[in-house]
Amino acid sequence: MTTITTTNPVLTATGVTMRFGGLTAVRSVDLAVHPGEIVGLIGPNGAGKTTFFNCLTGLYVPTEGTVSYKGSVLPPKPHLVTQAGVARTFQNIRLFANMTVLENVLVGRHTRTREGLWSALLRGPGFKRAEAASKERAMELLEFTGLADKADHLSRNLPYGEQRKLEIARALASDPGLLLLDEPTAGMNPQETRATEELVFAIRDKGTAVLVIEHDMRFIFNLCDRVAVLVQGQKLVEGTSDVVQSDERVVAAYLGTPFEGDPGEAEAAEVEAAEAGAAGATGGAGLTNTTGATGDAGGTTARTEDEQ
Numbered sequence: 456m457t458t459i460t461t462t463n464p465v466l467t468a469t470g471v472t473m474r475f476g477g478l479t480a481v482r483s484v485d486l487a488v489h490p491g492e493i494v495g496l497i498g499p500n501g502a503g504k505t506t507f508f509n510c511l512t513g514l515y516v517p518t519e520g521t522v523s524y525k526g527s528v529l530p531p532k533p534h535l536v537t538q539a540g541v542a543r544t545f546q547n548i549r550l551f552a553n554m555t556v557l558e559n560v561l562v563g564r565h566t567r568t569r570e571g572l573w574s575a576l577l578r579g580p581g582f583k584r585a586e587a588a589s590k591e592r593a594m595e596l597l598e599f600t601g602l603a604d605k606a607d608h609l610s611r612n613l614p615y616g617e618q619r620k621l622e623i624a625r626a627l628a629s630d631p632g633l634l635l636l637d638e639p640t641a642g643m644n645p646q647e648t649r650a651t652e653e654l655v656f657a658i659r660d661k662g663t664a665v666l667v668i669e670h671d672m673r674f675i676f677n678l679c680d681r682v683a684v685l686v687q688g689q690k691l692v693e694g695t696s697d698v699v700q701s702d703e704r705v706v707a708a709y710l711g712t713p714f715e716g717d718p719g720e721a722e723a724a725e726v727e728a729a730e731a732g733a734a735g736a737t738g739g740a741g742l743t744n745t746t747g748a749t750g751d752a753g754g755t756t757a758r759t760e761d762e763q
């Protein structure tokens with residue numbers, strides 16, 4: 456479903472440049488994300504996608520350029536960016552392994568709780584009310600992401616695909632208006648990837664715009680209203696999935712040969728085969744991810760969890 460809107464953007468990145476010594480990892484990138492949009496950011500390995508995310512979320516202070524959320528320039532401090540309404544997940548899973556699933560989500564909630572240190576230490580009525588409200592919200596998010604029955608499990612005991620879901624639940628706990636996902640399906644099998652696609656649609660439908668980095672081109676082209684392509688730190692092309700897939704420069708720099716037919720067809724067949732219990736369809740204990748793009752451009756070949 457395409458839901459491109461003409462409203463003011465939630466995110467506006469203008470002329471974002473990031474240099475590391477002599478290396479310009481991101482060069483003068485402009486990007487806007489509007490309410491109700493799912494926007495993809497793709498490009499070969501080392502193109503600058505994660506560096507750009509880090510500039511958006513205050514982990515890096517861009518060498519040049521500005522990043523605004525709903526019209527206000529974001530301070531380059533991650534906790535202030537989260538507080539403003541921008542949440543993210545990371546390429547490598549960053550959960551608190553020895554905390555429960557619920558506790559991990561509660562950690563993500565802390566930017567939305569106002570109770571101070573003394574209130575927390577004295578455990579007064581205000582603190583208890585806030586704690587109960589946070590817990591209720593965290594449980595709602597676990598229901599939403601399908602993890603409610605695992606609330607008391609240690610996060611390290613979750614299967615890989617559920618750990619990735621938990622990261623998303625934790626990011627959603629800060630009630631973001633914009634969610635940034637860095638390779639959310641890396642290492643997933645086709646069923647997990649399909650479930651993640653549904654989850655991202657549901658997040659968008661609940662009112663959170665999404666900007667997503669991914670090497671799985673089927674996932675990107677199924678999901679995104681708009682896709683921006685970074686190559687060597689610069690935005691090469693931006694447009695709908697159809698426009699991007701057929702752009703000769705993108706094909707040459709990243710995609711290899713273009714898709715034939717509907718990019719969802721092959722994936723749907725894989726999922727059906729796996730669900731029918733076809734031998735080998737979930738290969739590698741569910742940790743491999745045969746991505747959609749043809750050609751070998753930029754990490755589009757199979758990856759394993761160890762590589763994340």
Ligand SMILES: Nc1ncnc2c1ncn2[C@@H]1O[C@H](COP(=O)(O)OP(=O)(O)OP(=O)(O)O)[C@@H](O)[C@H]1O
Pocket residue numbers: 475478480498499500501502503504505506507754
């Ligand atoms: N902190 C840093 N210091 C120096 N160079 C860096 C730093 N972070 C990233 N780079 C370099 O910036 C370039 C862009 O890297 P980045 O990780 O942003 O690419 P990417 O598009 O996210 O790649 P991938 O798809 O492999 O995750 C690379 O050449 C990388 O080595």
